[in-house]
Amino acid sequence: MTTLRHEAIVPVTAAGRRFDQTVAEMFPDYSRSRLSGWIKDGKVLLDGARAAPRQLVRGGEKVELEAELENEVHAQAEDIALDIRFEDNDLMVVDKPMGLVVHPGAGNPTGTMLNALLHHNPGLAELPRGGIVHRLDKDTAGLMVVAKTLAAHTRLVEMLSLHEVRRQYEAVVLGTMVAGGTVDEPIGRHQHDRLKQGVRDVIDGGKESVTHYRVRERFRAHSLIQCNLETGRTHQIRVHMAHIGHPLVGDQLYGNGLRLPRGASQELIDALRGFRRQALHAEKLGFDHPITGEYLEFDSPRPADQDALIEALRADTVLHPIED
Structure with missing residues (x-):
C-alpha cells in the first residue's frame, strides 16, 4: 500500500459549498467515490478535524488528505509481449492481438493482457482494474488505452462516459446492407443465457447503448461496415448488429450460422x-490526452485473417457482380 499526503487551502470561491463537493474539485486526480470513502474514514481533515460530507465550508480552511492506495488488483505479473503503440508518464496505447483475454477470470486465471501489463509496469497494480478503462473481447483485435496514473484513470473514465473517446471498428456482417444508420437500443444481460447480452428495456436492466454504422463495401451476401461507438457496453456491436438482422461473420454466440452465396x-x-x-477489429482510437489536452489518434x-476474408469476398463479387 502506498500513502500520499496532500495539503491545500479551500478557495474563497468555494464558500457555502459542501465539503465533499469542494474536496472533489480540489483533488481531481482521485475519483469522487474514492474521496467519499476517505472522508467517511477520517482520511480527509478540515482544519485538523473530521468533517461530514455535507458540512459547508467557509473558504480559507486547510484540507489535509491522506490518500491510501492499496493494490487494486492481485494478478500475477507475466512476461507476455505487448504491442505498445504509444506510452508516456500518464498512459499507454496497446494494440491487442486476437486471442488475448483482457482480464483474468473463470477459465483464464493467467496469460491475460492484465498479467502482461503488470510485468511491464508493476505500479499499475495500484490502479482500478490495473489501469484498464475499457476492454475488447478475446477474439477482437485492436487498440486500447490504459491509464498509468490515478489522474489519467479518473479523467479517461470520465471521457468515456461523456462519449469523448473516438472508437472506430471494422466488421464483416451477414446480409447485403443498403445504407448506414444508428442502432440506439439499450443492452443488458440476456434473460436466459448468462454468457450473452441482449437488447433489453431500461426498466428491465438495459443500459443506454448507441452504435453508428456505415457501409464501406457490399458483397453478394455480406457487407463490410464501419462502426463508431458512443457507448461501450459488453458485446455492443455484436448485439446491435444481430438485433437488426446482420450478425457478424463467425460470431459463434450471436450469429445465425454459415451463409454461402450461390455458386x-x-x-x-x-x-x-x-x-x-x-x-470485428478495433481499427482506430482517438482522444484528447487526459493531462496535456493534446489530441492523439492511432x-x-x-x-x-480478416483481410483474407475480405479479399475472398471481393474476388467472389468480381466473378458474380451485384445487380443494383
Missing part, C-alpha cells in the same frame, strides 16, 4: 467456413 468458389467457402471468430492494421 461460391471453393476459396470463398473455405474462407467463410474457416473464420471461427467474430469478424490506427491498427487489419488482422491477416
Whole structure:
C-alpha cells in the first residue's frame, strides 16, 4: 500500500459549498467515490478535524488528505509481449492481438493482457482494474488505452462516459446492407443465457447503448461496415448488429450460422467456413490526452485473417457482380 499526503487551502470561491463537493474539485486526480470513502474514514481533515460530507465550508480552511492506495488488483505479473503503440508518464496505447483475454477470470486465471501489463509496469497494480478503462473481447483485435496514473484513470473514465473517446471498428456482417444508420437500443444481460447480452428495456436492466454504422463495401451476401461507438457496453456491436438482422461473420454466440452465396468458389467457402471468430477489429482510437489536452489518434492494421476474408469476398463479387 502506498500513502500520499496532500495539503491545500479551500478557495474563497468555494464558500457555502459542501465539503465533499469542494474536496472533489480540489483533488481531481482521485475519483469522487474514492474521496467519499476517505472522508467517511477520517482520511480527509478540515482544519485538523473530521468533517461530514455535507458540512459547508467557509473558504480559507486547510484540507489535509491522506490518500491510501492499496493494490487494486492481485494478478500475477507475466512476461507476455505487448504491442505498445504509444506510452508516456500518464498512459499507454496497446494494440491487442486476437486471442488475448483482457482480464483474468473463470477459465483464464493467467496469460491475460492484465498479467502482461503488470510485468511491464508493476505500479499499475495500484490502479482500478490495473489501469484498464475499457476492454475488447478475446477474439477482437485492436487498440486500447490504459491509464498509468490515478489522474489519467479518473479523467479517461470520465471521457468515456461523456462519449469523448473516438472508437472506430471494422466488421464483416451477414446480409447485403443498403445504407448506414444508428442502432440506439439499450443492452443488458440476456434473460436466459448468462454468457450473452441482449437488447433489453431500461426498466428491465438495459443500459443506454448507441452504435453508428456505415457501409464501406457490399458483397453478394455480406457487407463490410464501419462502426463508431458512443457507448461501450459488453458485446455492443455484436448485439446491435444481430438485433437488426446482420450478425457478424463467425460470431459463434450471436450469429445465425454459415451463409454461402450461390455458386461460391471453393476459396470463398473455405474462407467463410474457416473464420471461427467474430469478424470485428478495433481499427482506430482517438482522444484528447487526459493531462496535456493534446489530441492523439492511432490506427491498427487489419488482422491477416480478416483481410483474407475480405479479399475472398471481393474476388467472389468480381466473378458474380451485384445487380443494383
